[in-house]
Amino acid sequence: MQVYEIKKDIYWVGAVDWLVRDFHGYSTYKGTTYNAFLMFDEKNVLFDTVKHNLCSDLVHRIRTLTDPEKIDYIVVNHVEMDHTGCLPEIVELVKPEKIICSKMGHKNLLAHFHRPDWPYHVVENGETISVGKRSITFIETRMLHWPDSMFSYIPEEKLLISSDAFGQHLGTSERFDDEVDESELMYQAKKYYANILYLYSPQVRKLLKSVAEAGLEIDMIAPDHGVIWRKGPDKILKAYEDWSHHRGTKKALVIYDTMWHSTEMMAKAVADGLESTGISVKLLDLAVNHRSEIVTDVIDAKGICLGCPTLNNGLLPRMAGFLMYLRGLRPAQKFGFAFGSYGWSGEAVKHMNKAMEEWKFELVHEGIKVKYVPTHDDLKRCKEAGQLMGKKIIEALEDQA
Amino acid sequence: MKQYRCTVCGYVYDPKNGDPDNEIKPGTSFEDLPDDWTCPICGASKDQFEPAE
Numbered sequence: 036m037q038v039y040e041i042k043k044d045i046y047w048v049g050a051v052d053w054l055v056r057d058f059h060g061y062s063t064y065k066g067t068t069y070n071a072f073l074m075f076d077e078k079n080v081l082f083d084t085v086k087h088n089l090c091s092d093l094v095h096r097i098r099t100l101t102d103p104e105k106i107d108y109i110v111v112n113h114v115e116m117d118h119t120g121c122l123p124e125i126v127e128l129v130k131p132e133k134i135i136c137s138k139m140g141h142k143n144l145l146a147h148f149h150r151p152d153w154p155y156h157v158v159e160n161g162e163t164i165s166v167g168k169r170s171i172t173f174i175e176t177r178m179l180h181w182p183d184s185m186f187s188y189i190p191e192e193k194l195l196i197s198s199d200a201f202g203q204h205l206g207t208s209e210r211f212d213d214e215v216d217e218s219e220l221m222y223q224a225k226k227y228y229a230n231i232l233y234l235y236s237p238q239v240r241k242l243l244k245s246v247a248e249a250g251l252e253i254d255m256i257a258p259d260h261g262v263i264w265r266k267g268p269d270k271i272l273k274a275y276e277d278w279s280h281h282r283g284t285k286k287a288l289v290i291y292d293t294m295w296h297s298t299e300m301m302a303k304a305v306a307d308g309l310e311s312t313g314i315s316v317k318l319l320d321l322a323v324n325h326r327s328e329i330v331t332d333v334i335d336a337k338g339i340c341l342g343c344p345t346l347n348n349g350l351l352p353r354m355a356g357f358l359m360y361l362r363g364l365r366p367a368q369k370f371g372f373a374f375g376s377y378g379w380s381g382e383a384v385k386h387m388n389k390a391m392e393e394w395k396f397e398l399v400h401e402g403i404k405v406k407y408v409p410t411h412d413d414l415k416r417c418k419e420a421g422q423l424m425g426k427k428i429i430e431a432l433e434d435q436a
Numbered sequence: 437m438k439q440y441r442c443t444v445c446g447y448v449y450d451p452k453n454g455d456p457d458n459e460i461k462p463g464t465s466f467e468d469l470p471d472d473w474t475c476p477i478c479g480a481s482k483d484q485f486e487p488a489e
């Protein structure tokens with residue numbers, strides 16, 4: 036099996052997952068990779084492992100380079116099982132002198148594998164250890180995206196091994212950013228941010244600031260998923276800066292579900308209103324768009340319109356599920372508007388408004404409810420609400436500029 | 437005594453239990469936690485907590 040030397044004596048030894056299409060509810064149509072890195076020095080260090088079912092790929096790649104027992108340290112940057120699933124097998128094989136992790140990493144490893152007998156070595160935030168000609172500095176990145184997450188930085192190589200941050204679910208035979216299609220890469224990086232990190236945007240901003248202040252020299256960022264940023268580490272850092280600041284663009288989404296096409300007609304009218312003001316609009320039916328793709332569009336949209344008819348005094352389950360998912364990702368700094376048809380009680384709009392109020396969205400309108408089937412006048416009101424949102428977005432972006 | 441929730445990770449500080457990880461004794465109110473106390477799960481500072489409902 037192929038190994039890739041990413042820096043002198045530092046190899047990619049991970050695994051490509053060509054099969055995964057659903058990552059705990061996140062659609063991964065391009066598969067993914069679980070990246071692990073092996074650094075040779077006076078002490079040989081393995082950074083992270085792979086998902087359990089791909090353990091033999093990792094072992095095979097390690098063996099093409101060395102006898103596993105020659106590995107001295109295993110660094111666990113993140114305890115989630117896509118990076119530690121085969122840790123028990125690897126520990127057995129390697130018999131490491133140290134398993135290096137953060138304080139929370141130690142706790143979480145114990146809670147996953149129940150092995151108090153392993154040779155843990157807990158590092159403090161900012162601690163540096165020497166491995167010979169080179170050293171490793173550990174930077175705690177709690178909640179990016181688990182309490183145990185940390186970065187490993189090798190100053191002599193200007194290499195940042197960044198765990199899940201800056202990753203992408205993109206399974207390829209290529210290992211570097213300059214070898215794959217750029218727009219696909221940036222889309223997958225954005226999708227990863229939206230689904231995994233969006234809720235921790237305040238922590239991302241803080242981290243970027245502290246990395247800049249510490250003056251870390253970085254010419255390569257190696258995340259644990261997808262390709263390695265060697266051409267464009269600045270590009271992904273800048274993208275994270277934008278996404279974490281909730282910098283909306285001239286873009287709005289009309290996200291809806293419908294029973295008998297009434298709410299769909301309203302959705303089209305709202306979108307028409309937005310479009311007439313020069314806003315870029317996406318009409319997203321929850322029946323055909325995956326939630327993890329929709330939230331990818333949410334992060335740079337300035338306006339969110341939600342449409343849903345009332346079913347049994349509540350929301351259709353697809354909208355309810357979507358709101359639950361989006362709520363967890365903590366969207367912020369957007370305009371909102373809710374609409375929907377109903378037969379007799381009509382609670383759906385109230386539920387959607389309540390959700391958006393909780394997220395502190397600025398509601399541009401009290402919401403529009405239509406009994407059974409919209410009339411011409413109803414659709415005109417929907418279009419006007421869309422126009423109102425369009426104008427608000429344009430004004431807000433002018434103020435921001 | 438009131439419980440406080442971490443807005444970053446959702447951990448709830450319960451004065452009844454204190455915070456053994458940071459050597460905070462049971463019975464310590466949130467207000468009496470030292471200013472440099474941080475969330476035992478995610479490291480968030482005290483000002484990132486709000487009263488839990």
Ligand SMILES: [Zn+2]
Nearest residue numbers: 442445475478
């Ligand atoms: Zn916390």
